[in-house]
Amino acid sequence: MPKNALVIGGGIGGLAAAVGLRRIGWTATVLERRPELGEVGAGMSQSPNALRALAELGVADEARAAGVPFHGVFNLRTPSGGHIVRALPGTTSPLLGFHRADLHRVLMDAVPAEWVRTGAQVTAVRQGADEVTVSCGAQEWTADLVVAADGVRSTVRHLLWPEAPGPRFWGNTVWRGIAHADGIDAGMTLGRGQYFLAMPVGRGRVYWALGARADRPAVRYDDELAEVRRRVHRWHDPIPRLLDATAPEAVLHHDITDLDPLSGYVRGRVVLLGDAAHAMHPDMAQGAAQALEDAVVLAAALAETADDVPAALARYDGQRRPRTQTIVEQARAKGLESTSGNAVSYHLRTLALRMVPSSRWPALAARALAPVWDWTPPRLSR
Numbered sequence: 586m587p588k589n590a591l592v593i594g595g596g597i598g599g600l601a602a603a604v605g606l607r608r609i610g611w612t613a614t615v616l617e618r619r620p621e622l623g624e625v626g627a628g629m630s631q632s633p634n635a636l637r638a639l640a641e642l643g644v645a646d647e648a649r650a651a652g653v654p655f656h657g658v659f660n661l662r663t664p665s666g667g668h669i670v671r672a673l674p675g676t677t678s679p680l681l682g683f684h685r686a687d688l689h690r691v692l693m694d695a696v697p698a699e700w701v702r703t704g705a706q707v708t709a710v711r712q713g714a715d716e717v718t719v720s721c722g723a724q725e726w727t728a729d730l731v732v733a734a735d736g737v738r739s740t741v742r743h744l745l746w747p748e749a750p751g752p753r754f755w756g757n758t759v760w761r762g763i764a765h766a767d768g769i770d771a772g773m774t775l776g777r778g779q780y781f782l783a784m785p786v787g788r789g790r791v792y793w794a795l796g797a798r799a800d801r802p803a804v805r806y807d808d809e810l811a812e813v814r815r816r817v818h819r820w821h822d823p824i825p826r827l828l829d830a831t832a833p834e835a836v837l838h839h840d841i842t843d844l845d846p847l848s849g850y851v852r853g854r855v856v857l858l859g860d861a862a863h864a865m866h867p868d869m870a871q872g873a874a875q876a877l878e879d880a881v882v883l884a885a886a887l888a889e890t891a892d893d894v895p896a897a898l899a900r901y902d903g904q905r906r907p908r909t910q911t912i913v914e915q916a917r918a919k920g921l922e923s924t925s926g927n928a929v930s931y932h933l934r935t936l937a938l939r940m941v942p943s944s945r946w947p948a949l950a951a952r953a954l955a956p957v958w959d960w961t962p963p964r965l966s967r
């Protein structure tokens with residue numbers, strides 16, 4: 586009999602976990618509280634480590650077909666439009682930009698439809714010696730393992746790690762949208778206290794994001810797009826054009842939170858994965874990337890230790906906790922720097938960036954990010 590897992594959450598992390606389990610011959614049931622699987626209308630970039638994880642999950646070609654090369658980090662501008670760093674003709678990028686729904690679909694297509702239960706909100710978890718049971722209201726499922734990929738506000742973390750503090754707000758907020766526009770170059774505009782990102786994600790769609798400092802969380806505006814326009818008033822083209830090409834009702838506004846380090850990602854036969862374990866600031870573009878890595882490492886550990894699930898989970902915890910918690914810390918520091926309103930630090934930062942010739946920028950960025958980008962996945966065998 587193949588081993589069986591319950592995966593809680595059908596986001597990128599949960600689906601990647603299910604794909605990994607399938608690759609090693611397990612079966613799984615994905616329990617998603619929403620009535621349908623899907624992702625929000627926004628974008629994301631994926632770095633070489635994430636693309637290697639996707640390859641190990643067996644969806645490299647599909648992911649490459651869904652993504653668009655993303656040069657944004659090599660095209661930095663000031664709000665008036667001056668280039669701090671310019672992507673020179675012929676610059677190749679190791680990053681791919683995705684509409685979130687497209688990447689999510691790549692994973693969804695690799696999970697058997699009969700594995701997925703939507704409208705299934707997990708409310709309780711009960712551990713036995715050799716099995717674990719989860720409840721969704723009156724319905725129960727029992728399995729060898731539970732993978733909790735239920736996001737930053739994880740119910741499972743709340744139930745089994747009651748001592749762990751909840752998500753922490755450090756003062757960053759972000760607006761996101763999808764504009765329908767052609768001929769837009771990827772780029773990032775660095776203002777004082779806020780930044781604007783533009784990322785083509787294919788089929789005439791451009792993902793944009795405005796990250797900014799907020800004194801307190803949960804401040805919302807009747808017209809979020811109007812607030813974005815107000816904040817980037819007179820910023821260079823194509824920013825006004827992108828905002829004009831965005832449906833106001835589709836603008837997303839979220840506060841950024843991250844998690845303090847947990848002392849372990851495993852309790853009995855329950856393991857945390859993705860944002861449930863290590864939600865982070867988006868400024869290193871590693872949240873989903875780390876969830877993809879988690880999925881591959883978990884599957885490899887389970888494959889290697891055969892019947893010994895607790896030993897596999899201990900191995901997963903040992904490999905994933907130090908790496909992900911370091912990245913959470915780095916992403917927080919970068920996030921707070923990118924929205925710092927301090928004039929001196931803003932000028933010093935842009936000055937330092939300007940000192941690097943554009944031609945050397947891709948190699949320098951790759952070197953600086955090597956500890957994150959150079960990750961090599963364990964091999965998954967069927």
Ligand SMILES: Cc1cc2nc3c(=O)[nH]c(=O)nc-3n(C[C@H](O)[C@H](O)[C@H](O)COP(=O)(O)OP(=O)(O)OC[C@H]3O[C@@H](n4cnc5c(N)ncnc54)[C@H](O)[C@@H]3O)c2cc1C
Binds near residue numbers: 617708870
């Ligand atoms: C502004 C922004 C930009 C970002 N940019 C990038 C980027 O460029 N690159 C990158 O790699 N990452 C990026 N990220 C991070 C990335 O979005 C997340 O890390 C990733 O989506 C987490 O996936 P997940 O599956 O762990 O969690 P989620 O996507 O939150 O999925 C959790 C799922 O669990 C379900 N669920 C919750 N509770 C229950 C329950 N009790 N029972 C059943 N189901 C439940 C939810 O409905 C949801 O579908 C960004 C994040 C933000 C906010």
